[in-house]
Amino acid sequence: MEISIRKIARLVGGKVTGDDRLLINGVAAFDAAGPNNITFAISPRYKGQLHQTKAAAVIVPVDIYKADKVLVRVENPHLALAKVSRLFQAGNKPAIGISRKACIGKDFRCGKEASIYPGVFIGDNVSLGNHVTLHPGVVVCDGVRIGDDVVINSNVSVLKDCQIGNRVIIHAGSVIGSDGFGFAHDGDRYHKISQIGIVRIDDDVEIGACNTIDRATFGQTWIKRGVKTDNLVHIAHNVVVGEDTVLVAQVGISGSVTIGNHSILAGQAGVAQHVNIGDRVTIGGQSGITKSVPNGQVVSGTPGMPHRLWLKASSITAKLPDMKKQLSNLEKRIQGLEKKTAKE
Amino acid sequence: MEISIRKIARLVGGKVTGDDRLLINGVAAFDAAGPNNITFAISPRYKGQLHQTKAAAVIVPVDIYKADKVLVRVENPHLALAKVSRLFQAGNKPAIGISRKACIGKDFRCGKEASIYPGVFIGDNVSLGNHVTLHPGVVVCDGVRIGDDVVINSNVSVLKDCQIGNRVIIHAGSVIGSDGFGFAHDGDRYHKISQIGIVRIDDDVEIGACNTIDRATFGQTWIKRGVKTDNLVHIAHNVVVGEDTVLVAQVGISGSVTIGNHSILAGQAGVAQHVNIGDRVTIGGQSGITKSVPNGQVVSGTPGMPHRLWLKASSITAKLPDMKKQLSNLEKRIQGLEKKTAKE
């Protein structure tokens, strides 16, 4: 597939410096690009080093003008990369239809251009929108509803009655709708509380590989529009994750937590149950959040504190042995002074 | 399905205030319940607010008497919730038998009322008790023994020779019996130590989604009666987890750890190898336990310390920058005093 720079520039809203009729056959990293590729100079460190890539063309920030390459100058090179990389993405295979080696339940409704691979299991009363791809080993249980343009990768389980919106991607090995972790204790043993709610995933959500998202005890665990989760993320029962919020790898969200819109939880962070996290909050990696966090805060550490304070406080940890010595030393000197002044 | 309040009260050992002939068709959360539902007021904050639910009946603690609803008064409303939610749980489908699209090995023994879904793989010499459900994509390898009333959810792997008791539930995506992480180092490279033990899971255990429980090097990794694990829990080779112990999401247990009965490890906690944790121990979230913990202790932090001490100590972290300044300030003042007293 060859695409002209003119077309690329139009796609990304960029201005071209050089020959916009140049044809490009792929996108590649700065160091790995070949003479028929376009590449990217997102970081300012590439400024003045554009001669070092073998690419024929480079997408650059608007303030870069000069190079012996064709330049596509844009406001947001990172965003342009997103658009161009999708343009060249291989694998936009035509739909394969419903494989005869898939197992389909009763009362199945399926939109057009489905790709249901061999080894897929679909229960009863399932409905799929248009352009849905279910990769091999996907299990979709009774009563599940899935929207348009959804891709569910291999060995994912979508359990009973869960609802998935449009343009959702779920990566391999994830589990949507496992039972919430709810037990009643009689003083001796635990008794299971049936988890009879669902998981609801709204439009434009992307769920990473090997995530576990539990169904609600009652009602719904709710992943709102535009949420992106990385791999191995755990979301417990009755959690609500707000629009365009990002959960980085190995984050764990306890039961009944609510998270607002446009927030970011960095890798391996944990949130205790019933905590509310606001909009546009950033939680640092490995943080342990046990209290609610208002809108706009940047919080790190265990327990959480303002990120700047945490940077200072955590840098002191390595000085604690010296501080302890200093403290003993000062105490001795005070004792000396006290003796001296007592004598006088 | 309609059930009378009288029947519900008998099930949960409760006393009825109001008309016990009232018929109920479901259980729901306080805010979401409809006029044919029963709901729950577990938390004291609902006292005096029972008029706010639309439910016809409410299960309440024994010390609540008055409301314009039918009340079922119980000692332990949480436990009553467990019992009533199971009563109404949908999906108690009749057994489907052994699907012709499952793949069954040699010398298969299977009790009555099995549900072996399409896409299940069963190796040789496997035995299943009565009322066993294996969901699609479940792999049960050679020599596995499974008891009665067991539910194994989709895409779970139960590997060679592992033993599973009665009334066990394993959630989707989990792996039972992966090789323990054992290698010998020759000073240069690692050499695999074959892991020839098994995993043994006793009665009434519930394993969360995407757990990994490794087989023992020799002997058995042993999950005892009544253990409940949340999602994404890792249990290494030769670990023993005692009866009615709870492992919350993303907990990691290293090799040869033993944990006693009735203990709780909160989310993301980690335990180093060969550590012994006693009975009725509570380990705080994200703790890193490197030393053994006696019976009854409540321990948090990395390294672990008594939980109350950890609460105090960790709250000081945010004050470390101020403490450091204070320390410098005191040192200067002492120097001043020392000079002054030296002159005199």
Add this chain to the structure above:
Amino acid sequence: MEISIRKIARLVGGKVTGDDRLLINGVAAFDAAGPNNITFAISPRYKGQLHQTKAAAVIVPVDIYKADKVLVRVENPHLALAKVSRLFQAGNKPAIGISRKACIGKDFRCGKEASIYPGVFIGDNVSLGNHVTLHPGVVVCDGVRIGDDVVINSNVSVLKDCQIGNRVIIHAGSVIGSDGFGFAHDGDRYHKISQIGIVRIDDDVEIGACNTIDRATFGQTWIKRGVKTDNLVHIAHNVVVGEDTVLVAQVGISGSVTIGNHSILAGQAGVAQHVNIGDRVTIGGQSGITKSVPNGQVVSGTPGMPHRLWLKASSITAKLPDMKKQLSNLEKRIQGLEKKTAKE
């Protein structure tokens, strides 16, 4: 299977004390071994206690001579255990060939003695070497290349174009080649950056259960020869893990991190993006590494510091409440002294 002590001694390069014609039928743990077994006394604590095992023979360090057992004396008993345990490992079943219940794509190349189990899915243009075992539920997507003597356990997904070397083992539930977590933000929403690179896994790598290894944005995520990962490990896009490096359970490696050779990252450690970790580095459990670590360092804590310093510093955490009191007390005493000396 019966094997003579002479043969075992030759295999492990050991010297025999006692009758080397003795026949052994298995290997077992010290306490569990029976009279036809061989066992191991790796730890010095077994010295002088060899009479306590029922085993007929014991593999011991070279400095142990005397016992009422046949002894096989070796330099590295742990390494000898690795070799002998493999000798006795059951399950070296003959290859089963390609099951008719597997689903195989176009242009499939497959070496000799394959074991492709029922329920395996193989896409188009896949090539497998000799002696490859794909367990039930394994999904191998288009364009994947796999070398000789590879074992891929049940429900593993190996996604598009990924490359796997020789003698690689991948444990159940793992995902190789999920999309890297890459999005461009337009100030409002996130836009997916297509991940068009691959994962490359070199020879002699062992990947634990439920790992997630993301494909590169461009180029490759690269797991080099001899790497061993434990369960639930996350490796992000464009990461390079050096030869013979070990990642213990629940470790998380962020995007574009490079790790050198012969390093060890202990359980639940996390590494921030773009960090370089050198050769022969050891990272402590639960550490949060945000800065690069030079060769040979032993680092623990969040943020990382030299391990010995961390041991001291973290042991002071529990003393912080006392230190804070001491500090207040000293301040008061200084105030007293200051008043006193001011009066004089």
